[in-house]
Amino acid sequence: MLAEVTQVTATNPKIVFIGGAGNMAGAVIGGLLAAGYPADRIVATGRDPLKLEAFAKRHNTVVHSDNIDAIDGADVIVLSVKPQVMRDLCMDLSPHLKGRKPLIITLAAGIPLAAYQRWLGEHLPIVRAMPNTPALVQSGVTGLFADEAVTAEHRAITARIVNAVGISLWVDKEEGIDQVIAVAGSAPAYFFQFMEAMIDASAASGFARADAERLVLQTALGAAKLAMTSDVNVAQLKRNVMSPGGTTERAVQRFEQGGLPQLVADAMRDCAERAAEMARELDQ
Structure with a gap:
């Protein structure tokens, strides 16, 4: 247990952004780098080789076209794909997360924690993050809700990530994310x-x-x-x-x-x- 906590809460944990070459994840990565986060501790994945190459040159980060290879050694995995493909992505990742407890942060709208727990495993610490589009200009608001496996250390690294593009608010109940969507997300x-x-x-x-x-x-x-x-x-x-x-x-x-x-x-x-x-x- 101590080894797991130490790994996740290292000074600069390894963060893998699945779909990281997209707009929202790209904005978060840009915010982290601007705040001084080391580029070699960030990995971004994507499907388009040309976009990945351009992303790597722009941000000087590691890029991957293979999600499974990318999550090797990850302390934090940020899921930034469309809700319609999230289930398939999680089912692909799940076998490769057995015996591990990386922090999972999802940026997808609408999918409840229960679904992620079914797809990925109930043992994982998972945070639902609901950012809004002003995050693209580092002026965003992000609503956050955590499952019971999320520790204070996990919350700290989550806040560090999302606050790179604005401010954040933790809600006590998952229904609170719907209110965040109404007052900030939309x-x-x-x-x-x-x-x-x-x-x-x-x-x-x-x-x-x-x-x-x-x-x-x-x-x-x-x-x-x-x-x-x-x-x-x-x-x-x-x-x-x-x-x-x-x-x-x-x-x-x-x-x-x-x-x-x-x-x-x-x-x-x-x-x-x-x-x-x-x-x-x-x-x-």
Whole structure:
């Protein structure tokens, strides 16, 4: 037992990213390297030889086209493939994990821990990680849920990996991942839709579309930065922009009259419910 813990919690454990040449895993690898993680302790796998070669040159990491060879000696295995192929991948890996206890981190959406335990083995420490797309620019949010085999040391290395591209939050119950999806995983699309609506309205009012995009995106960036650095909450920040009887108040009143707060709540509930449905569908 001590040998297993020492191996997994080494200063720089060997991390193998299955599907590592893809966008999300590639972003995490890039974040780790930028944070000083040694490139020779990271392995990435993929199917396309040309992409693997380009990935190796860009990141100076080890690459493999064979997943089984790649996991040899791995302390941490990060699964970053599409949910539809995850079962087959896990079934392929499972015989080669007998007698070993590497930490398994999955970046795939929707698949519950019970499915991984069936496919890989109940003895393994497994973490479900739900990142969002801003991780591609090191500004992501990742929800995390662990099975009972995951130790404090496993949690520490998991946080080190995912926090290389943003921030993370551990949830106590697996259902919490569905809520993370609703509030963070899917949420970039909510903001993109709001920005799109603002850009469309601005263009319709006579702005050149390129100018409208520039103004809206910079304002969104500035508002987020202001909210993150302010010592007051977003409700107060909203009030700070509003003057009684002024332009902002008129716009905010229109949002409220149109039911925006309830619409957002309903949409987030629908998102979480769909996440739970997908988990049941993929738990086969």
